[in-house]
Amino acid sequence: MLAVYKFPDCQRQLILTQRRLRIREENLVTNYVKRVPALKTLMLSAAMTVVGGAALAAEGSIVLVLPSEPTSVDACDDSTNANARVLRGNVVEGLTRLDPKTGQVEPLLATEWKRVDDKTWLFTLRPDVKFHDGASLNAEAVAFGINRSMNADLVCQTLSLFKTKTTASIESDMVVKIVTEDADPILPARIAYIDLPSPATPPAAKTDTPIGTGPFKFAGRDIGQSITLAANETYWDGAPDFAEAKYVWRSEPTIRASMIKAGEADIAIDIPFHEAEGLPNAQEYATNSVFFLRPMLRKPPLDDLRVRQAVNAAIDKDTLTEVLMDHSGVPAQQLVSPLINGNIPDFAGTAYDLDRAKALIAEAKAAGVAVDTPIELIARSDLFSGINEVSQAIQQMLQEAGLKVNLKPVDSAAWSPWARKPDSLEQPANLLTVTHDNISGDASLSFPNYFSSGGRLSMANDTALDEKLAKAATLVGDERTAAYRDIAKAAYGEEIIIPVAALQSRLLTSDKVSYEANGFTDIELHLADVKKK
């Protein structure tokens, strides 16, 4: 064991060279392929130190303290933060994954993919990968996993991410064919959300013992208390650093921070600024989540553009984020982060200007708009820490501009009828508080929901915008980016949504581990990226 630690750099260099050679070989035989960049390979290879062909065994354990427990441990429910950050990339993996820094699609269990025609894709699988129960990863297993997630009766959380019917079948032993009913140019990115369970998983029922291909095996769960994962020593990308990872749940951020300070945990997420201030092992990171207001566009006074512009101009985002959000947000002018192709670079948005807001309201009133109509500010209390204070401040700011605003705090279940169609269409004039995150790299997972006439959460009713959205969905590359930026510009111009703040978070680590937080950390916390110091 001592010899293993004696020359780690040489070992890593050896692996790096081996991998580079492998990548070069793959480059020679494929055309339409996305690959792991060399830097990524270097990072991944750091987890796998090999001497004479014998893998270094994982040892020791880490404790991660998270705010909430998964509601399901089935791989097909991995689209919610609480579920995904325990399972995704740790226990179960998908064919592809998204780079947290660039949003680009990278190979994972698929080494390459090819678009055969508009609706047909072929994914070539990584060889010699096994599930934790010993089953081999092959086209049959992948087709089973994908089709299981698409089973409407199973009510998988990931299903709603697929707007068109998607079916997988066996093309050959290691090639799986995926067919979509309508063209889906970003299927490789979308398929990253389908984590693949073992073929032994019940096809028509959720499982409470997930089996995947990831660097950790699901070892046990004490409901309400903890989940324990054990290292997969035969992981295809090398055993992880730690032999065991234990997740515990603490809803109180002070307790999460205290557990790090007291040496009881090694990683704690969602830590408020005041708990992390001055600590050397604190990291602040953007979450890709945006807090915004969605005006009820279909009823007065918010059906008038001037009133919506007044709302936007009346909100002092700098004060909100600096004073009330405790460094948990920065002013935002767009729905999506720069990671997403619909983000408009250098978009100025609307500046805070109370006088302009008052003038706009006066102008609307003179034109006969019922600006005195009460507007309900629907403040969902669980969006982020401090939302109640932020909502009260927004209410005050809008009242100062001359609008009549009633604050209505709700929990997530009570928020739903205000948010979702068809109930939302029957509600009185309101401003709905919403947070939205998108890490897919593509605006198709954001814009249709909020900007299209048919969007479940949208109040818009604009045929021209609908046509643009439909067309953008069929485009690829730069054309797609340009189309989504054009849509974003139009939507922001109409104040279909009013962005307020891009949310940020903080993470604490113990002296035992090193981990670099990224934009995905709140959603996917990959244990393979957690290294021993």
Place this chain on the structure above:
Amino acid sequence: MLKFLSVRLTTSLIALTGVMVIVFFLARLTGSPASLYLPVDATDAMVEAFNRQNGLDKPLVSQFVDFVANALRLDFGQSIAQQRPAATAVLSAMPQTILLAAIAMGLTLLLAIPLGTFAALSPNSTLDRGITLFSLFTASIPDFWFALVCVLVFSVSLGLLPTSGQGGLSSWVLPVATVMLHPVGVITQVVRGAMLETLNAGYVQNARARGYSWRRLAFRHALRNAALPIITVAGDRAGGMVNGAVIVSAVFAWPGIGKVLVDAVYNRDFAVIQAGVFVVGIAVILLNILVDLVYAAADPRIRVS
């Protein structure tokens, strides 16, 4: 005795049945679980499938009939959030809750009775003022704040106790202290008040004139006569410990029934709400009967009939 118990049990169960019916309908007025468990952009088909799987697609009356039929067999259905029987989810939290409540109440009485008695023995003295100040302080201090400060002091700064969770004996200290906080103050004041009244009674003054020591008088005779209000308040607080202790659950991640119930309400986990109300209701009924029996034991003038 048996007649008393049967009457008490019958009336209590009638009340519990009424509460269960109200809880069944009130819970369903709070919104559909589908909006919580499914993504916001879930399709109608997904919502329908979810409701069908959880029996929420049936008319409310039909759901109620099913609930009653199953509840008679003590089957409260499946927890949506925990994916296990609701009764299991609730009952698994009860032993820890009861043990925590028993330890906390035992220590509370051990502390509050002597403190209240000593305060009553020397009214308006420095000792009395000190004990009164202490009891008012503990009764008034926010338990949430107290719990967090204790964690920062004893766990983070001094490293003496674990911050949270349930492990060895040391993990019980802060939860027990937090649960005791308010009852200690309240019961100390009740003991002091009841003892003051009793110590001023004629028979005590008479005994004192005969040369009995204050200590003997207080702890052998007066305390027993002052017991009824103490038992009443202690019983009430014990009930609160059984179904409450939400702060302890939230701060210390203590696996108690209080947190199970609060989470169930937030999660619209109707089956767990119903099972939780039933189990807590039974616990409170049994506690009340116990309090009645203790009344009779403490005061022979009260008969269990």
